[in-house]
Amino acid sequence: MELIDGNHIAGAIIAELKAEIATLPGRKPCIALVRVGEDPASVSYVKKKEKTAVEIGVTSRVILPPIGITQSELFALIDDLNADPAVDGILVQSPLPKTIEEVAVFRRVAPHKDVDGFNTINLGKIAQEDETGFVACTPAGIIELLARSGVDLKGRHVVVLGRSLIVGKPVALLALQKKAGANATVTICHSATTNLPAITRQADVLIAAIGRAEFVTADMVKPGAVVIDVGINRVADPTRKNGYRLTGDVQFATVAPLCAKITPVPGGVGPMTVAMLMRNTVKAFRLGAASR
């Protein structure tokens, strides 16, 4: 069994981006990070994104509207960023307050600055295999992890557990694309799937993204499979100082011995998302420069 080391792979990508950005003349790529309110997880995520941006030479502009901002005020703020030629990428940190319709906000971000890949057009472009689009960071990170671990999906059976808009569906569409590294047969399972273990046991590559702690057990995995664990779940653990531990959607201790390769949690898919965000920002910068 080989551990797929997300920290190591993400670190390599970050280093590549840093080297690439160092060669750029003039203005550096710029990402606007919009965080509404003070949700502790959001504070920590945005801080991490800001820190990585600084590290590689991407300018970040952190914008902190108050929790009481209205949807139309947030739209106006996004419109300004869309129109600002000094801003290449825009990320609106989820979750937003319940008074604001999140999908509408994601759609408001101009498609060519949508480095989070949540705009409807960028989702459609994955299906169209249109390389000018932006792929959401988690599915992009999964595909990159596989590629850099030497897993060619061609003709292999990828089973995706979970049909969410931000992971399951886009990663399924990516694995299905008619291009090098992809070209997989893809099955998507979810809460309504019957006889789930019989299906997941067929997976050459199993991608678990359902958000249920240790849901995938050894009887659900074919020996020799590659397992990508997207889940990050908090499980109560009184032996820890903070009272919990993080666990994935896969019961690592029993599944890992069966696998050819597996991602740990934490340290697997997680670290890839910020790397992919930075890669999208550099891409947005380059596409913008090409059209200027």
Add this chain to the structure above:
Amino acid sequence: MELIDGNHIAGAIIAELKAEIATLPGRKPCIALVRVGEDPASVSYVKKKEKTAVEIGVTSRVILPPIGITQSELFALIDDLNADPAVDGILVQSPLPKTIEEVAVFRRVAPHKDVDGFNTINLGKIAQEDETGFVACTPAGIIELLARSGVDLKGRHVVVLGRSLIVGKPVALLALQKKAGANATVTICHSATTNLPAITRQADVLIAAIGRAEFVTADMVKPGAVVIDVGINRVADPTRKNGYRLTGDVQFATVAPLCAKITPVPGGVGPMTVAMLMRNTVKAFRLGAASR
């Protein structure tokens, strides 16, 4: 074995739409049908669409640019239709001349008038399960055929053969949606799939959309399955006056006896596309009226 009669089901939908349109006060829904050049199949398809429109009380405006129209001239024509408040739906008949980039033309059609469902946004909206979008006519027709034949996809295994943008991918995303009638486990197979029969034999519902005559044989189908044959292939047949016969992607004679239900070719999925186009046009009219 029960034959799924596409002509009958499409006829019922057409009748329902006719009754619905008769109750509309004022201006009737209007579809613009744009056909470039004189490709015989296109001439026949557009004629059929025009005829059905007349039949149910949809106004049709047929626009016939010459084969030599440039892409920018076609864009300008579409822009005019997009801006015209008397036009609810726009269909640009495929195929277009090779000098014109088809996907770019489909994207030019305003999303809210895109009754053919080929705009990138409308594709993304299928993934987002956003009901304000338009679903392309063939996948929409397949789902409607299943619904009206009493096939509930919930928890069943749908295997889609073919990953095209106009059939395979959208129908897979539709079957996957978290709503009544859908909620299927979905597998998508294609030219790079290995051990295909072992996968198709798992299908409770098999949707064949690969464009290869009689590709699906009895050994690939589970007894009791529902089979939807999307293929329309011309096979040389010297016994026929026109020298060919139409056949689907399924070897009907050997597969049909195994099935719970199956669509014939012709007379299965084919007749549904025009019915779905008309339904989309009425939907565009209603959404437009609601926003006026």
